[in-house]
Amino acid sequence: xxxxxxxxxxxxxxxxxxxxxxxxxxxxxxxxxxxxxxxxxxxxxxxxxxxxxxxxxxxxxxxxxxxxxxxxxxxxxxxxxxxxxxxxxxxxxxxxxxxxxxxxxxxxxxxxxxxxxxxxxxxxxxxxxxxxxxxxxxxxxxxxxxxxxxxxxxxxxxxxxxxxxxxxxxxxxxxxxxxxxxxxxxxxxxxxxxxxxxxxxxxxxxxxxxxxxxxxxxxxxxxxxxxxxxxxxxxxxxxxxxxxxxxxxxxxxxxxxxxxxxxxxxxxxxxxxxxxxxxxxxxxxxxxxxxxxxxxxxxxxxxxxxxxxxxxxxxxxxxxxxxxxxxxxxxxxxxxxxxxxxxxxxxxxxxxxxxxxxxxxxxxxxxxxxxxxxxxxxxxx
Amino acid sequence: xxxxxxxxxxxxxxxxxxxxxxxxxxxxxxxxxxxxxxxxxxxxxxxxxxxxxxxxxxxxxxxxxxxxxxxxxxxxxxxxxxxxxxxxxxxxxxxxxxxxxxxxxxxxxxxxxxxxxxxxxxxxxxxxxxxxxxxxxxxxxxxxxxxxxxxxxxxxxxxxxxxxxxxxxxxxxxxxxxxxxxxxxxxxxxxxxxxxxxxxxxxxxxxxxxxxxxxxxxxxxxxxxxxxxxxxxxxxxxxxxxxxxxxxxxxxxxxxxxxxxxxxxxxxxxxxxxxxxxxxxxxxxxxxxxxxxxxxxxxxxxxxxxxxxxxxxxxxxxxxxxxxxxxxxxxxxxxxxxxxxxxxxxxxxxxxxxxxxxxxxxxxxxxxxxxxxxxxxxxxx
Numbered sequence: 001x002x003x004x005x006x007x008x009x010x011x012x013x014x015x016x017x018x019x020x021x022x023x024x025x026x027x028x029x030x031x032x033x034x035x036x037x038x039x040x041x042x043x044x045x046x047x048x049x050x051x052x053x054x055x056x057x058x059x060x061x062x063x064x065x066x067x068x069x070x071x072x073x074x075x076x077x078x079x080x081x082x083x084x085x086x087x088x089x090x091x092x093x094x095x096x097x098x099x100x101x102x103x104x105x106x107x108x109x110x111x112x113x114x115x116x117x118x119x120x121x122x123x124x125x126x127x128x129x130x131x132x133x134x135x136x137x138x139x140x141x142x143x144x145x146x147x148x149x150x151x152x153x154x155x156x157x158x159x160x161x162x163x164x165x166x167x168x169x170x171x172x173x174x175x176x177x178x179x180x181x182x183x184x185x186x187x188x189x190x191x192x193x194x195x196x197x198x199x200x201x202x203x204x205x206x207x208x209x210x211x212x213x214x215x216x217x218x219x220x221x222x223x224x225x226x227x228x229x230x231x232x233x234x235x236x237x238x239x240x241x242x243x244x245x246x247x248x249x250x251x252x253x254x255x256x257x258x259x260x261x262x263x264x265x266x267x268x269x270x271x272x273x274x275x276x277x278x279x280x281x282x283x284x285x286x287x288x289x290x291x292x293x294x295x296x297x298x299x300x301x302x303x304x305x306x307x308x309x310x311x312x313x314x315x316x317x318x319x320x321x322x323x324x325x326x327x328x329x330x331x332x333x334x335x336x337x338x339x340x341x342x343x344x345x346x347x348x349x350x351x352x353x354x355x356x357x358x359x360x361x362x363x364x365x366x367x368x369x370x371x372x373x374x375x376x377x378x379x380x381x
Numbered sequence: 382x383x384x385x386x387x388x389x390x391x392x393x394x395x396x397x398x399x400x401x402x403x404x405x406x407x408x409x410x411x412x413x414x415x416x417x418x419x420x421x422x423x424x425x426x427x428x429x430x431x432x433x434x435x436x437x438x439x440x441x442x443x444x445x446x447x448x449x450x451x452x453x454x455x456x457x458x459x460x461x462x463x464x465x466x467x468x469x470x471x472x473x474x475x476x477x478x479x480x481x482x483x484x485x486x487x488x489x490x491x492x493x494x495x496x497x498x499x500x501x502x503x504x505x506x507x508x509x510x511x512x513x514x515x516x517x518x519x520x521x522x523x524x525x526x527x528x529x530x531x532x533x534x535x536x537x538x539x540x541x542x543x544x545x546x547x548x549x550x551x552x553x554x555x556x557x558x559x560x561x562x563x564x565x566x567x568x569x570x571x572x573x574x575x576x577x578x579x580x581x582x583x584x585x586x587x588x589x590x591x592x593x594x595x596x597x598x599x600x601x602x603x604x605x606x607x608x609x610x611x612x613x614x615x616x617x618x619x620x621x622x623x624x625x626x627x628x629x630x631x632x633x634x635x636x637x638x639x640x641x642x643x644x645x646x647x648x649x650x651x652x653x654x655x656x657x658x659x660x661x662x663x664x665x666x667x668x669x670x671x672x673x674x675x676x677x678x679x680x681x682x683x684x685x686x687x688x689x690x691x692x693x694x695x696x697x698x699x700x701x702x703x704x705x706x707x708x709x710x711x712x713x714x715x716x717x718x719x720x721x722x723x724x725x726x727x728x729x730x731x732x733x734x735x736x737x738x739x740x741x742x743x744x745x746x747x748x749x750x751x752x753x754x755x756x757x758x759x760x761x762x
Binding site: 144321 | 408516648656657668670702734735740
């Protein structure tokens with residue numbers, strides 16, 4: 001496509017700075033490989049084969065996905081080693097069979113003994129041999145069994161006895177690292193994440209003789225700051241590719257590492273309410289307000305000018321479906337003359353995974369803000 | 382398509398009960414027409430030509446839209462009278478020209494005097510005659526000028542003097558009605574909404590001689606409870622077609638009027654955290670938590686069984702990208718045996734406009750939960 005300046009795009013539009021993306025991906029690849037384990041990037045954030053190629057540029061090629069639709073897309077695009085990191089249910093095995101028939105070496109996860117017999121029955125009917133990881137709860141309190149629980153052994157035994165399910169290892173996600181306010185705390189959670197999953201693998205080995213081929217952790221904060229990956233085979237961070245305001249407050253990135261912005265246009269002034277209106281609202285930015293736990297002045301995103309320079313003190317204070325309202329955190333009356341109707345601005349996302357999901361493609365630009373490519377995403381289910 | 386039971390759909394999936402939709406649309410058409418004004422439904426929620434036909438079944442045919450992409454879709458599907466109810470900017474006039482060239486009788490809005498000359502210049506270059514409403518702020522503090530302000534007259538005068546912009550009237554949206562907790566309060570805001578926009582029209586007539594062909598208000602709570610529509614030409618509610626938990630707390634609908642649910646599957650149990658995991662997370666439900674202002678136990682949605690019957694006390698307490706965590710508002714340990722992995726549940730949305738935007742189509746079903754159709758949506762920009 002011909003190069004054009006980002007200013008010419010219809011708004012709202014999703015911008016991706018390729019230079020920053022490449023830098024973020026390179027840094028994580030270097031860091032993880034320096035510990036001697038594999039980076040198995042979580043593609044739930046980027047959902048793009050073009051970004052996959054950058055994220056796996058210097059080695060390995062296995063990935064993590066959050067939907068079977070992603071798995072299908074990636075295997076269709078030639079990626080075979082895929083971990084589907086959401087608990088599997090019997091009704092989804094037909095879709096799994098289709099993905100495997102396309103050449104995927106697909107690994108699934110579960111945390112529930114009671115579903116194993118139904119999974120095995122379906123797998124047998126579909127003539128499938130399922131590779132299965134056990135999900136461990138390392139403190140995130142989402143999915144998973146506890147590493148020291150009886151449930152772990154009961155689940156391991158159920159898998160061991162299932163004719164069409166092969167035990168492949170253990171995995172966990174330290175989601176609670178997203179609430180950290182210091183590097184020390186992240187380091188401590190990373191160690192907890194590592195120890196839980198390594199301990200679980202040891203117990204399964206010693207009590208049941210089950211050998212874990214995969215022992216996997218994964219979150220951007222813990223992958224960024226963990227001091228040890230000892231005993232692990234791979235790490236599965238995802239949002240590190242893009243960064244966002246939430247990761248900035250957690251400490252996983254700097255503002256200049258944020259590769260994603262939403263291009264928007266000033267569509268009005270509400271002088272009465274002291275707000276500048278933009279055409280990026282709840283759908284264009286998402287309604288994620290995760291960073292509110294760190295600051296009262298994050299709202300739905302921070303504001304940058306067209307060049308990408310952050311404008312101190314401005315943030316998207318509230319959103320309607322297609323309207324965003326920019327306020328000043330300092331409280332004074334906004335200088336409306338500085339933002340006439342028609343002005344283009346760029347919003348730094350609070351939570352990149354949620355924001356980018358509203359778009360079908362990325363407008364890829366360079367540091368000079370020239371649009372150099374357009375990459376598509378695989379959304380939905 | 383062959384009829385099938387909703388249970389056979391892959392999850393997460395968006396369900397739409399056609400019987401409820403028809404009842405909601407009929408009720409609003411009857412109510413608004415009984416006051417002698419037009420219902421110009423806001424299609425920003427439904428974004429579907431099939432739903433348009435139901436919403437306009439007994440008369441009129443004009444609509445409101447929230448994006449120019451919606452306008453393009455609807456004119457392509459034969460709808461001509463379209464109000465684009467988001468402030469227009471000069472850069473969007475090329476898209477406007479294309480929509481008009483397809484046969485649309487398109488009306489735009491603005492609240493900003495300073496943009497009129499740039500709009501007029503672009504319109505002249507594109508050989509367009511723009512129909513323009515002035516947006517009034519009736520207390521919602523989003524877009525709009527105040528009805529009693531000098532800005533109103535200055536803006537009216539600027540439009541009057543613009544060669545290629547025709548003044549068409551005034552409109553407002555009482556967004557603050559979404560925070561009401563009583564019918565009395567909604568009635569009072571509806572009256573404020575009506576008076577503001579009628580007053581603005583009177584001032585523009587008496588001070589500038591500008592005649593308003595359209596004098597329009599619009600929100601589901603005020604359209605549902607207003608006691609007078611005197612002086613108005615049309616009303617623009619949107620979410621009344623579907624209803625949601627937020628509208629239930631506001632009082633605009635009953636639980637049995639909610640036409641939209643998200644079909645989901647139990648994918649795990651976290652007994653340690655006392656949560657049932659489902660495969661509908663932040664992307665499938667949206668991260669809208671509007672109803673939290675009314676109740677601590679709404680989260681990201683209420684839970685119903687596969688038949689659609691609400692399960693008292695259960696709600697989606699938290700979400701990750703593809704995981705939802707169901708908790709009990711009563712506090713006791715969940716009866717996990719009642720929700721084995723693989724169980725199908727249905728989630729009632731907090732804010733339907735945001736939830737349905739994650740899907741490309743509706744699985745349309747009847748009261749017997751048979752899937753009878755599939756309708757597509759026009760998403761994005």
